[in-house]
Amino acid sequence: MTEAKAALRGPRRHSPLARSNRRFGALIAAPAVLLVLGLIAWPAVQTLVYSLQDSTFVRQGSWNGFENFIKLFSSEKFMNSLGLTAVYAVGFLVLSTALGLAFALLLNQEFRGRWLARGLLIVPWAFPWVMVGIIWKWFVDGDVGVLRAIVVDWGFAPEFVAPLSTKNGAVAIAIIAAAWRQSSLAALLFLAGLQTMPREIHEASLVDGASTWQRFTHMTVPWLRPVIGVVIILNTISGFMQFDVIWALTQGGPGNATTVLSIYLYQQLFVDTNLGLASATSVVLGVLALGLGFIFVKLMYRDKGISEGVQ
Amino acid sequence: MRRSRLQSTIIYVSFALFLIWILFPLYFTVLSSFMTPSEIGSRPFHWWPENPTLINYIAIFTGNSTPFGEGVSQGIVSSTDAVERILPAMGRSLIVGALVALINVVIGGLAGYAFSRFPFRGASLAYFLLIASRVVPGLAIVLPFFIVFRQVGLLNTMTGLTIAYVAFTLPISVWVLKTYFDTVPIEIEEAATIDGASRLRTLAVIVAPLAKPGLIAAGLLAFLEAWSEFFFALVLTDSLTAPPVVAGLQSLQQFSWTTLAAATVVTVIPPVIIAVAFQRYIVSGLAAGSVK
Numbered sequence: 001m002t003e004a005k006a007a008l009r010g011p012r013r014h015s016p017l018a019r020s021n022r023r024f025g026a027l028i029a030a031p032a033v034l035l036v037l038g039l040i041a042w043p044a045v046q047t048l049v050y051s052l053q054d055s056t057f058v059r060q061g062s063w064n065g066f067e068n069f070i071k072l073f074s075s076e077k078f079m080n081s082l083g084l085t086a087v088y089a090v091g092f093l094v095l096s097t098a099l100g101l102a103f104a105l106l107l108n109q110e111f112r113g114r115w116l117a118r119g120l121l122i123v124p125w126a127f128p129w130v131m132v133g134i135i136w137k138w139f140v141d142g143d144v145g146v147l148r149a150i151v152v153d154w155g156f157a158p159e160f161v162a163p164l165s166t167k168n169g170a171v172a173i174a175i176i177a178a179a180w181r182q183s184s185l186a187a188l189l190f191l192a193g194l195q196t197m198p199r200e201i202h203e204a205s206l207v208d209g210a211s212t213w214q215r216f217t218h219m220t221v222p223w224l225r226p227v228i229g230v231v232i233i234l235n236t237i238s239g240f241m242q243f244d245v246i247w248a249l250t251q252g253g254p255g256n257a258t259t260v261l262s263i264y265l266y267q268q269l270f271v272d273t274n275l276g277l278a279s280a281t282s283v284v285l286g287v288l289a290l291g292l293g294f295i296f297v298k299l300m301y302r303d304k305g306i307s308e309g310v311q
Numbered sequence: 312m313r314r315s316r317l318q319s320t321i322i323y324v325s326f327a328l329f330l331i332w333i334l335f336p337l338y339f340t341v342l343s344s345f346m347t348p349s350e351i352g353s354r355p356f357h358w359w360p361e362n363p364t365l366i367n368y369i370a371i372f373t374g375n376s377t378p379f380g381e382g383v384s385q386g387i388v389s390s391t392d393a394v395e396r397i398l399p400a401m402g403r404s405l406i407v408g409a410l411v412a413l414i415n416v417v418i419g420g421l422a423g424y425a426f427s428r429f430p431f432r433g434a435s436l437a438y439f440l441l442i443a444s445r446v447v448p449g450l451a452i453v454l455p456f457f458i459v460f461r462q463v464g465l466l467n468t469m470t471g472l473t474i475a476y477v478a479f480t481l482p483i484s485v486w487v488l489k490t491y492f493d494t495v496p497i498e499i500e501e502a503a504t505i506d507g508a509s510r511l512r513t514l515a516v517i518v519a520p521l522a523k524p525g526l527i528a529a530g531l532l533a534f535l536e537a538w539s540e541f542f543f544a545l546v547l548t549d550s551l552t553a554p555p556v557v558a559g560l561q562s563l564q565q566f567s568w569t570t571l572a573a574a575t576v577v578t579v580i581p582p583v584i585i586a587v588a589f590q591r592y593i594v595s596g597l598a599a600g601s602v603k
Contacts, residue, residue: 024510025429032422032485033437039478040444043455050454057458099332106325117326119587120333122594126586128539130554131575134561135336138343138568146339149356180336185597192598233446241448244541248558262450269454269546279454286451 044286050279057275068280077256078264078281085260085288088175089239096179096235097228100186105220107187108194121191124184133248136177140164167257170250174258178245182238186231193227194220233294240289261285343572344368351569367573371397393560397574400556405581407469407552408537411476415484415533416526418477423488423525424514428497438489445482453546460547467548475543480533487532490599491525492518528596531589535582553578 051068055061072078107117124132140147142162151160163169201223205215221228243262246252252259252267259267261281268278314322343351345363374395425431426438456475457466465471495518503513519526541554550556557574560566586593 021429021510022431025425025434026431028421028429028511029425029431029434029437031418032481033441035418035477036441036444036481039474040447040452040482041440043452044444044447046455047452057461102325103329106322106329109322111319111322111326113326117329119590120330122586122590123337123583124333126535126582127579128541128554128582130539130541130558131579134558134571134575135340137561138572139336139339141568144343144351144568146335146356149354153355180332184333188594189598192594237446237448241450243450244554247541247545248561265450266546269457275454282451282454286448289448289451290446 047279047282047286050275051283053276055275057273061276064276068276069284072277072280072284077259080256081259081261081264082284084171084258085240085262088171088242088258088260089236089292091171091175092178092182092239092242093232093235095175096182096186096239097231099179099183100231101190103183103187104190104194105216107191118191121184121187124181125188127181129178129181129242129244130248132177132181133245136173136180136245137164137249140173164250165254167254170254170258174242174246174249177249178239178242181245182235186235189227189231190224193224197223236292237289240285240292340572340575343569344576346569348567348569351567367567367570368577370394370570371573371577374398393556393563393566394570396550396556397553397577400550400553401578403469404538404552404554407473407476408534410469410473411480411537412530412534414473414477415480416530419481419484419529419533420488420519420522420526421514422481422485423490424492424518426485426489427492428500429510438485441482441485445486449479450542453543456543457546465547467551469551471547472544472551473537475547476533476537476540479540480536484529484533487529487596487599488522488525491522491528495521524592524595527589528592528599531585531593532596535585535593538582 052063052065053061054064054067103121107114107121127135139145140163142148142160142165145162148160148162151157161169163173197220201219202215205219210218241262242260243266246258246260246263247266250258252263262285265278265281265285268274268281342358342360344367345365346357346360347362347364347366350357350361371394374397422441426434460466460471465474499517499521500513503517504510508516538552539554540552541558544550544552544555545558548555550559557571557578560571560574
């Protein structure tokens with residue numbers, strides 16, 4: 001951050017050339033800045049406004065304070081959905097971060113076939129989220145799925161209960177399927193971080209006779225701290241916002257077993273067509289994802305200052 | 312460094328698990344796409360198609376399900392225009408993705424260059440706002456898009472989708488490109504300026520070629536995002552692009568997983584090829600900002 005500030009300040013502030021340069025900079029940055037302000041900042045503010053009104057899709061309503069939020073938080077369906085979203089997001093965060101770190105550590109070793117592993121690592125990330133959901137849905141399907149074949153044909157169990165037909169099974173598969181893609185992104189970022197680690201640090205520790213575990217906790221983790229922070233933010237946001245995978249897998253079912261907030265939001269929009277409640281749900285989602293992401297990072301950087309991590 | 316036998320074993324066992332984790336779901340999908348609907352449900356499971364068939368791909372590329380003939384009764388995509396919608400949807404995905412990428416490279420490139428070289432009054436604030444909007448989730452702001460698009464008639468149009476996707480990709484592009492321009496030595500531009508070249512000309516002729524890897528990374532990331540996007544396409548259009556069309560096959564009364572598998576394979580081939588072929592650019596783009 002400090003570096004960027006110094007760079008933005010520049011040396012000769014008051015010369016005519018400096019002024020003309022500033023004007024040029026403002027001019028060529030304007031389209032991007034205005035587009036993003038108009039297409040993200042304005043809709044975000046607008047969503048906040050809708051959440052405090054009783055507007056409908058065709059009519060601007062009047063302010064009604066926090067009525068939408070009160071309605072939301074006293075609705076059982078919303079509270080269930082909120083709890084489910086938390087469970088889902090935590091499971092997704094833990095699984096995709098842990099797998100990503102494990103893959104990166106593995107691919108940072110030298111072994112035969114590493115080129116293949118590194119080439120394959122990016123493949124799940126290249127899949128559209130919704131395709132990930134489709135593939136996993138049929139992978140675990142009770143009739144045609146290969147999981148059934150392994151469980152039954154190979155004699156692990158006499159019968160196969162399709163996981164998507166049970167409450168916990170559906171949540172678990174929704175977490176695993178989404179982590180299949182996200183762990184790939186996490187691993188790519190972790191691996192990029194590991195590759196910038198100076199060899200000397202590694203070699204010095206070997207001389208000191210540090211154990212593998214000590215090297216991991218005392219050198220690798222501290223070195224990766226900024227990357228871990230970014231990955232945790234990305235995974236947290238992605239977990240709270242996950243829609244595509246769950247939509248393709250279960251559309252929120254069975255029953256409401258996988259109706260996380262994003263699915264609930266879609267239902268409010270297109271089934272109940274309740275603009276106020278949908279906006280309030282959007283606000284809750286946005287605040288949760290952003291807030292939690294930053295809290296995690298803050299905790300990690302308690303002694304280092306947050307800016308270094310998210311820069 | 313020599314490894315103990317135990318360490319080697321751990322590494323190769325992990326490698327095997329890694330391969331299974333990534334490849335197994337893919338193998339099942341590709342395998343299914345070469346089977347007939349009646350074979351996919353057979354027990355015991357067929358790990359290799361008995362009579363490999365292109366019937367699912369033919370249905371998609373010819374846009375009709377008649378190649379199945381009598382198979383229709385066995386649960387093929389039968390009614391509706393579901394199959395014939397796939398190829399045109401992919402075409403529209405391609406157009407939207409290319410437009411989004413182009414706009415990102417041009418507008419994002421200009422802004423990235425400005426933030427890197429020509430700090431203007433309020434540049435810090437503007438840059439901060441751009442970066443902050445990167446983490447605003449699309450899900451949370453879809454409503455105003457829906458309402459405004461409805462009023463101005465942009466629902467279910469490629470223009471509308473392109474606008475929405477530009478919003479989500481621009482912050483990342485500006486970030487990636489500013490980071491990249493920062494690594495391009497400034498001396499070359501100064502020499503060009505002394506020679507009397509205008510600033511825009513210097514950018515186009517001298518800086519842009521030097522910043523090519525950054526521009527490629529930003530363009531590809533934007534394209535992949537647009538190609539893959541599902542939620543906005545679902546809310547703002549009636550299955551205009553490939554992801555919602557393919558996902559829509561699942562909700563048909565009569566359809567077969569084998570056809571869906573083939574449609575999935577066809578839809579993921581472009582992004583997978585791009586990602587693998589340009590892995591270096593893409594990873595450097597993804598890592599900009601998170602890895603120093």
